[in-house]
Amino acid sequence: MSAKFSFSGHETFHCRHFWLKKGYDFLINDHHFSDDTAVIELGVGKNMVSAIRFWMRAFGLVDEKEQLTEIAHYIFGKDGKDPYLENPGTLWLLHYLLVKTARASIYSLVFNDLRRQRREFKKEHISNFLKGKCNERDYKYNQNTLQKDIGVFLKNYLRPRNKVKNIEDDFSAILIDLDLIQEMGKVESGGYTWYKLDSTEREEIPKEILLFGILDIHKNANSIAFQDLLNGFNSVGSVFAINANGLFNKIEAIVHDFPSIVFKDDAGNRVLQFKSSLNKWDILNNYYAS
Numbered sequence: 001m002s003a004k005f006s007f008s009g010h011e012t013f014h015c016r017h018f019w020l021k022k023g024y025d026f027l028i029n030d031h032h033f034s035d036d037t038a039v040i041e042l043g044v045g046k047n048m049v050s051a052i053r054f055w056m057r058a059f060g061l062v063d064e065k066e067q068l069t070e071i072a073h074y075i076f077g078k079d080g081k082d083p084y085l086e087n088p089g090t091l092w093l094l095h096y097l098l099v100k101t102a103r104a105s106i107y108s109l110v111f112n113d114l115r116r117q118r119r120e121f122k123k124e125h126i127s128n129f130l131k132g133k134c135n136e137r138d139y140k141y142n143q144n145t146l147q148k149d150i151g152v153f154l155k156n157y158l159r160p161r162n163k164v165k166n167i168e169d170d171f172s173a174i175l176i177d178l179d180l181i182q183e184m185g186k187v188e189s190g191g192y193t194w195y196k197l198d199s200t201e202r203e204e205i206p207k208e209i210l211l212f213g214i215l216d217i218h219k220n221a222n223s224i225a226f227q228d229l230l231n232g233f234n235s236v237g238s239v240f241a242i243n244a245n246g247l248f249n250k251i252e253a254i255v256h257d258f259p260s261i262v263f264k265d266d267a268g269n270r271v272l273q274f275k276s277s278l279n280k281w282d283i284l285n286n287y288y289a290s
Contacts, residue, residue: 005105005139007130007149009054011047014155016172020094021083023056024076027068059094060101071097074284081288088177089206089287092240095175096213099239106153109133112238115197116231120184122192126150154195157181180241199237201246207253208287210236214272215280226251226270 022042026033031041033053039046056062061072075090076083082090102108106126114121114129127146134141159176184194213236218224230237230247237247251272255263260276 005134005137005141006103007105007141008145009050009057010104010149010152011051011054012148012152013048013051014152014172015051015055015059015174017085017174019052019055020059020061020174021076021085023052024061024068024072024083026052027056027062027066028077033066054104058098058101058104058107060097060103074281081284085174087288088204089209091175091178092205092209093212093284095178095180096209096236096239098175100213100217100234104149106130106149108234110153110197111241112233115199115241119198120194120196122194123147123150123154124192126153154181158183158195197241199241199243199246201249202240202242203246203249205240205242205250206287207250207257208283210240210250211254211258211278212280212283212287213239215278215283220277221274223271223273226272229272 026038026042031038033049035041038049042049042052044052053066056072057064057066060069061076062068073080075081075093081087085091085094098104099107099111109130110126113133114126117129118125127143127150130146130150131141131143133139156173156175157178157180158173159179180197182196184196186193214224214229217232217234217236218228226247229235229251230242230244232238236242237244242250251263255261258278260274260278262273262275264271264273
């Protein structure tokens with residue numbers, strides 16, 4: 001995680017489905033978000049220009065100098081694998097990048113830490129958790145900024161349950177199809193809405209996306225303990241909220257399809273081992289080719 005936290009920059013806009021492609025096309029054509037013509041070129045308001053800029057950074061599609069990254073070209077480029085985000089695996093990949101990049105701190109903090117403390121929560125619990133993390137680092141925060149960030153965080157993942165005012169807006173959030181966070185409803189006493197982020201088997205995650213995450217985080221590792229895969233910081237178990245049974249099933253599928261990977265279980269000491277090195281981009285290529 002970055003040395004300091006960031007809870008602002010999105011201008012209270014969640015990431016719309018086509019914003020990342022729009023941002024990529026804008027930058028690849030030699031434009032800059034600071035250009036006076038950015039509003040016209042992107043076809044959105046000034047605050048939305050700032051929001052698109054923020055989300056491009058948050059998903060790791062640009063670096064600190066706002067240069068497009070390798071993964072940005074891979075997904076959204078002229079020969080990109082899924083520029084219009086039609087493949088569910090790409091959404092899981094983007095979620096992984098969002099948590100791992102930690103440019104928007106709340107995503108890393110919630111998936112790596114908060115969900116281990118409690119699987120059911122309300123906004124107050126997230127707020128108190130974030131304030132506690134800030135206090136640990138003597139990081140000064142603004143209460144109003146935290147509340148807005150929590151609202152945007154939830155909107156990126158939640159499907160609207162009740163009658164919505166703007167269908168196009170409320171169902172445009174880029175990650176709602178992942179169903180990672182659910183709204184449980186309001187408790188009558190106090191009227192607070194509760195949310196749930198369970199660790200489940202996540203059968204819907206493609207094994208190749210999971211393997212890409214393993215190779216990306218555990219660079220050049222010859223062996224990785226199962227518990228590190230399940231509970232380590234930015235591990236696939238943490239980022240994707242997978243339970244032990246689900247992770248074991250994914251590993252079995254990976255071992256079946258990739259002969260250079262073996263899984264050993266000696267007296268409860270479970271380890272994933274690599275007999276030869278694998279290229280994470282080759283893994284993605286195999287996935288999109290199929």
